[in-house]
Amino acid sequence: xxxxxxxxxxxxxxxxxxxxxxxxxxxxxxxxxxxxxxxxxxxxxxxxxxxxxxxxxxxxxxxxxxxxxxxxxxxxxxxxxxxxxxxxxxxxxxxxxxxxxxxxxxxxxxxxxxxxxxxxxxxxxxxxxxxxxxxxxxxxxxxxxxxxxxxxxxxxxxxxxxxxxxxxxxxxxxxxxxxxxxxxxxxxxxxxxxxxxxxxxxxxxxxxxxxxxxxxxxxxxxxxxxxxxxxxxxxxxxxxxxxxxxxxxxxxxxxxxxxxxxxxxxxxxxx
Numbered sequence: 001x002x003x004x005x006x007x008x009x010x011x012x013x014x015x016x017x018x019x020x021x022x023x024x025x026x027x028x029x030x031x032x033x034x035x036x037x038x039x040x041x042x043x044x045x046x047x048x049x050x051x052x053x054x055x056x057x058x059x060x061x062x063x064x065x066x067x068x069x070x071x072x073x074x075x076x077x078x079x080x081x082x083x084x085x086x087x088x089x090x091x092x093x094x095x096x097x098x099x100x101x102x103x104x105x106x107x108x109x110x111x112x113x114x115x116x117x118x119x120x121x122x123x124x125x126x127x128x129x130x131x132x133x134x135x136x137x138x139x140x141x142x143x144x145x146x147x148x149x150x151x152x153x154x155x156x157x158x159x160x161x162x163x164x165x166x167x168x169x170x171x172x173x174x175x176x177x178x179x180x181x182x183x184x185x186x187x188x189x190x191x192x193x194x195x196x197x198x199x200x201x202x203x204x205x206x207x208x209x210x211x212x213x214x215x216x217x218x219x220x221x222x223x224x225x226x227x228x229x230x231x232x233x234x235x236x237x238x239x240x241x242x243x244x245x246x247x248x249x250x251x252x253x254x255x256x257x258x259x260x261x262x263x264x265x266x267x268x269x270x271x
Contacts, residue, residue, distance in 0.1 A: 001092050025110050026149075032159050033151045041229040042164050044136055046237065047088075063087050063242060064135030065250025066119045066157070069258035071266060076102050079265065080118035081258040082126070083250060084133050090242065090249045094133040096122050097261050109148045112156035123161050135163065137230070139242065141251040143167040146200065146209040146225035148175055158228025165227030166235045168251055172211070172223055176202025183211045187221060197221075197236065210236060214243040222247060 044058040064084050071077040077099070084094040098121060104114045126134050142153030144167025154167030172180045178200055186198040197212040200223070209225030209232065224239050226232050242248040247255070 001094065022107065022110070025107075025113055028113075029110075029149055029151050029156075032156060035159050036145075036151070036155055037229045038145065038226045038231070039229075040231045040234050042136070046234075046241075058136075060136055060238075061087055062093070062133055062135050062137075063238070063250050064123075064138040064163075065141075065248070065252075065254040066122070066138060067141040067251050067254035067258050068115050068118060069255065069262045071262055073266060077262070077265070078102055078118070079258045079261040080115070080122060081254045081261065082119065082122040083254045083257065084135050085242070085250050085253070087241065090244065092253055094126070094131065095253075095257060096125065097257065098122055099261065099265050111142060112153045115142070115153060116156050116160065119157060120160055123163075137238065138163045138165045138227070139239070139248050139250040140165055140167055140227060141170075141255060143169045143173060143223070144209070144225035144227035146173055146175070146223055148173060152225070152227075154225070154227030164229040166230060166239060167209070167225040167227045168239070168248060169209075169223035169225070170220075170247070175208065176204050176206060178202055178208065183221065187211060187213065200225075207232070212236065212239065214239065214246055214248070220246060 044060045047059045062084050064082060066082050068078050068080045079097055079099050081097045083092050085091065086093050098118055100118050102114060106114055138157065140154035140157055144152050144154035146152065146167065146169060152167055154165045158165030172178060172183060183198060190198060197210045199210055200208040202208055209223055211221040211223055213221050224235055226235060239248050242250060245252060
């Protein structure tokens with residue numbers, strides 16, 4: 001596994017909370033949303049058992065996962081992590097992290113303005129170094145179009161990094177009439193048919209994503225939505241391929257590492 005072993009210095013993201021212009025955030029989201037591609041738009045293929053691949057065909061091999069964890073003692077201190085997994089083995093082949101001091105406040109519906117700069121920096125660093133393990137696809141601990149403004153962190157990251165992205169939510173955004181109780185009732189009804197997901201169709205008729213019981217022993221669903229440059233059906237297939245537990249392995253591993261780095265950083269600072 002390739003790991004970035006150098007010590008990370010704390011950095012600050014901007015703008016400061018006093019200068020945040022929420023209207024600008026809305027305008028930025030609306031501008032970026034126009035670039036959103038909600039269908040398959042990539043050169044690789046998924047390897048299919050029993051199907052021979054042409055020599056020149058590119059197969060999806062490297063899947064990235066990103067997550068950010070926050071210090072309980074100091075919520076402005078956070079750690080962003082990027083991991084890259086081999087899709088066949090689900091083993092980590094690359095990881096990097098960044099300890100940051102955040103000055104952008106969290107505002108519901110605008111998480112990307114707080115977290116995306118940290119994660120984009122990790123991706124850009126890898127790309128600048130022409131790393132051959134650069135992910136072909138990114139799984140994001142954050143929603144895609146299943147979002148109050150139809151444009152969550154996974155969409156934001158996907159467009160700015162120009163990568164196919166899948167949004168994974170652990171909690172349901174109550175948009176367009178969707179409710180957790182309603183989704184759970186539908187999932188329970190599906191048990192009789194051995195189906196493990198329900199389509200999240202809002203009152204408007206729009207399909208926002210799916211709720212999935214990703215493993216047999218998982219009681220709580222996860223919520224999959226399109227981020228960028230991928231169709232929902234393809235996103236579901238890839239998520240199922242990467243789940244050992246409830247949460248897809250790329251973001252589960254990123255979460256484990258980001259929490260660990262935060263703990264280690266706090267221990268060093270307290271000495």
